[in-house]
Each structure stands twice: as C-alpha cells, then as structure tokens.
Amino acid sequence: MTVHSSAAALEAHADAFQRRFGASPSAVWFSPGRVNTMGAHLDYNGGPVMPCAIDRGTFVALRLRSDGVVRMASSSFETVLEWPLAALPTRREQRWSDYPLGVLQALLARAEAPPGFDILYGGDLAIGAGLSSSASVCVGTARAVAEAWGLTLSAEAVVETALLAERGFVGVRCGIMDPYAIAMARSGSLLWLDCRDRSWESVPLDLDAVSIAVADTQVRRELAQSAFNERVQQCASAFEVLRTLQPEATCLRDITRATYLRGKSMLEAPLALRAQHVVDEVERTFAARAALQRGDVSGFGAAMTAAHHSLRDLFEVSVPELDCLVDAACGVSGVHGSRLTGAGFGGCVVVLLQRGREDAVREACTQAFARRFQREPLIEIYRPSGGPVRWL
Ligand code: GLA
Numbered sequence: 001m002t003v004h005s006s007a008a009a010l011e012a013h014a015d016a017f018q019r020r021f022g023a024s025p026s027a028v029w030f031s032p033g034r035v036n037t038m039g040a041h042l043d044y045n046g047g048p049v050m051p052c053a054i055d056r057g058t059f060v061a062l063r064l065r066s067d068g069v070v071r072m073a074s075s076s077f078e079t080v081l082e083w084p085l086a087a088l089p090t091r092r093e094q095r096w097s098d099y100p101l102g103v104l105q106a107l108l109a110r111a112e113a114p115p116g117f118d119i120l121y122g123g124d125l126a127i128g129a130g131l132s133s134s135a136s137v138c139v140g141t142a143r144a145v146a147e148a149w150g151l152t153l154s155a156e157a158v159v160e161t162a163l164l165a166e167r168g169f170v171g172v173r174c175g176i177m178d179p180y181a182i183a184m185a186r187s188g189s190l191l192w193l194d195c196r197d198r199s200w201e202s203v204p205l206d207l208d209a210v211s212i213a214v215a216d217t218q219v220r221r222e223l224a225q226s227a228f229n230e231r232v233q234q235c236a237s238a239f240e241v242l243r244t245l246q247p248e249a250t251c252l253r254d255i256t257r258a259t260y261l262r263g264k265s266m267l268e269a270p271l272a273l274r275a276q277h278v279v280d281e282v283e284r285t286f287a288a289r290a291a292l293q294r295g296d297v298s299g300f301g302a303a304m305t306a307a308h309h310s311l312r313d314l315f316e317v318s319v320p321e322l323d324c325l326v327d328a329a330c331g332v333s334g335v336h337g338s339r340l341t342g343a344g345f346g347g348c349v350v351v352l353l354q355r356g357r358e359d360a361v362r363e364a365c366t367q368a369f370a371r372r373f374q375r376e377p378l379i380e381i382y383r384p385s386g387g388p389v390r391w392l
Pocket of ligand 1: 036039040041043044174175176177178342344
C-alpha cells in the first residue's frame with residue numbers, strides 16, 4: 001500500500017460516507033495529486049515531461065444503488081446532488097460536480113444498463129494549488145466507477161476518459177500530462193512521458209536519498225486559466241511562423257535550435273520568448289533524464305531550477321511569491337533544485353532535496369517568505385506515490 005498518511009484519513013472518509021448516505025461504502029479509492037519536475041509547459045507543445053505523483057490526493061467512496069439514481073456529495077460542501085442516472089446533466093453546471101459528471105458521461109458510452117450509486121469525494125490535496133486536483137478527481141472517478149460498473153479500462157482508456165471530462169465536458173484546454181502523471185504513476189518513480197507519441201516509462205528515484213517538499217504560496221490562481229490559454233495560443237502562433245522554415249515539424253517541440261535562431265526575428269516579442277523557453281526546456285528535459293539515469297541528482301535538480309528561471313523570465317508565468325520560495329530553497333545546502341509546479345501564476349513550488357534537510361528547507365522558506373510577505377507559506381513533505389489504488 002503506497003498511500004502515505006492516509007489510512008486514518010481514508011477511514012474517516014468511509015465514516016463520512018456512512019453519515020451522509022446511511023450505509024457504509026463498498027469501495028474507497030485513493031487517487032494521487034502530482035508535482036512537475038521537468039518539462040514545464042511542454043505537454044501541449046508535444047515535448048517530454050517528467051511529473052511525479054504524490055502521496056496526497058482525492059478520496060472517492062462509493063456504493064451501488066438498485067434504483068437507477070446517482071447521489072453525489074463532497075466533504076467540502078453540505079449539499080447532496082441527485083439525478084436519475086438516465087437524466088444526468090449533459091452540460092456543465094459551473095460547479096465542482098462538473099468533473100465527475102464529465103467522467104460519468106464518458107463512461108456511460110461504454111456501459112450497458114449500469115446501476116446508479118452514491119459517491120462521496122474528499123481528500124488531503126490542496127485545491128487550485130497546481131497539484132492537479134482536477135485530474136486526480138477525474139482519474140479517481142474513472143477507476144472507481146469503471147470497476148463498480150464492471151468495465152475493464154486500460155490505463156490509456158482511463159486517461160482518455162479523464163481528458164474527455166476535462167476538455168469536452170468542463171471545457172478546459174488542459175494538456176495531457178496530468179491524467180498520465182496520475183494514471184501511469186509507479187511508486188518511488190518519476191514518469192517520463194513523450195507527449196508527441198505518448199510513449200512513457202518510469203524513471204526510479206532513490207527514495208533513501210531524496211525528499212520532495214512542496215511550499216504553497218496560497219496565492220490562488222484566478223488568472224491562471226485565461227493566462228494558460230494565452231500561453232497555449234502564443235506557442236501555437238510561434239509554431240505557425242517557425243514551421244515555414246522547417247516544414248517537416250509537427251509541433252513546437254520539433255523546432256530545432258538552429259530553426260529558432262534563424263526565425264526568431266520573424267516572431268513578435270513575447271512569441272520569441274515563449275518559443276525560446278520551449279526549445280531550451282526540451283533540451284534541458286532530455287539532459288535532466290540522462291542525469292537522473294546516471295545517478296546525478298544534483299544535475300537533475302539544477303535543471304529544475306533553470307526551468308524555473310526560464311518560466312520566470314521567458315515564459316513569464318511566475319509571481320514574486322513563487323520566486324521568493326525558489327530562491328530561499330535553493331540557498332539551503334542539500335537542496336538539489338526547485339521550481340514552480342503546475343501552470344504558474346500562484347500555487348506551489350516543488351523542492352527536490354537531500355533526505356534529512358527537510359527542517360532546514362522549511363525554516364529557510366518560512367523565514368524568507370514571512371520577511372517579504374508578512375505571512376507563512378504552507379510546507380509539506382511528500383513521497384512519490386503510485387497511481388490510483390483501491391483501499392477498501
Ligand atoms: C497545467 C496543465 C498541464 C501543463 C502544466 C504546465 O498544470 O494542466 O497540462 O500544461 O500546466 O506544464
């Protein structure tokens with residue numbers, strides 16, 4: 001069992017289900033969140049990414065019903081939502097339930113006369129902090145409901161279901177990294193995913209040697225979605241220009257440094273910066289994987305910090321709170337590297353550090369942040385987790 005904290009928390013979730021619905025759940029699932037290490041903003045450019053699932057996530061408790069009704073609740077809200085399974089909303093309703101509903105709509109297309117159920121969501125993952133709470137919910141729902149309905153889904157089909165929910169139903173222009181990071185996760189490893197052909201492999205981390213700290217600025221990312229969509233659009237526009245110099249290229253990831261250097265004067269100012277980030281980050285991510293494979297964790301960490309500087313200066317998705325934490329963490333001996341995680345514009349930084357240096361990182365980040373912003377960041381230590389797992 002790879003779930004860290006959470007035997008007690010999952011048990012409490014099963015009790016909460018019993019209180020809400022008057023019977024105990026027949027299954028309780030844990031679905032992890034994720035942090036990014038390398039491959040920042042590369043997934044929608046067809047590049048390689050190296051996310052890592054973490055041992056905090058979403059809890060999904062469920063029990064089948066015999067009357068064709070779906071009742072859905074979240075431990076964060078009082079209301080219990082209820083629909084006949086045959087009349088589930090087919091459009092988003094602008095609330096948290098859109099994510100699971102999108103998954104249910106995708107699964108209904110695969111199921112024959114499935115039963116209704118009661119389902120309760122909860123968990124120990126910060127929401128909206130760049131730890132992929134939405135993909136955690138979608139992948140966890142796909143696994144839990146598919147099993148309850150007797151559907152066999154490959155890991156790839158789980159990813160497709162989560163993407164249909166987020167892109168099709170909720171309407172978010174998200175990349176493919178997050179559901180892969182969660183559905184394909186192996187305990188104690190980073191995932192290597194090549195987003196051009198979707199090939200993937202696990203890259204083991206030496207868990208006796210390293211820890212992952214996540215420091216949350218608690219700056220919530222109100223602007224994140226529109227700014228994220230703008231970056232996606234800018235990368236697409238840069239690619240349209242640069243591909244005229246390299247017609248065989250299929251995505252921005254294919255654009256070589258030589259092409260970029262020849263073509264950058266054809267790009268308007270922010271587009272040239274965005275494209276340079278992508279060209280650099282692709283090279284950096286391949287080099288970082290090679291470093292990790294030869295046991296050079298410091299080299300890998302240095303690439304993470306370089307990625308952050310590029311996100312700050314070229315991709316322009318950082319904020320002062322994130323930069324402050326990255327700088328403070330990187331000043332601590334035993335820290336290999338640090339960068340913002342998720343899309344940016346707020347949320348968390350991830351720190352890769354030598355095991356045993358957790359307190360030093362905590363102290364340095366807390367002090368530097370409090371001096372500058374007069375409040376404290378939330379700092380947690382995570383272990384790399386496996387993918388969704390049925391706990392009960
Ligand atoms: C968000 C998106 C991901 C990815 C990252 C940036 O988290 O959901 O698909 O694009 O930003 O690397």
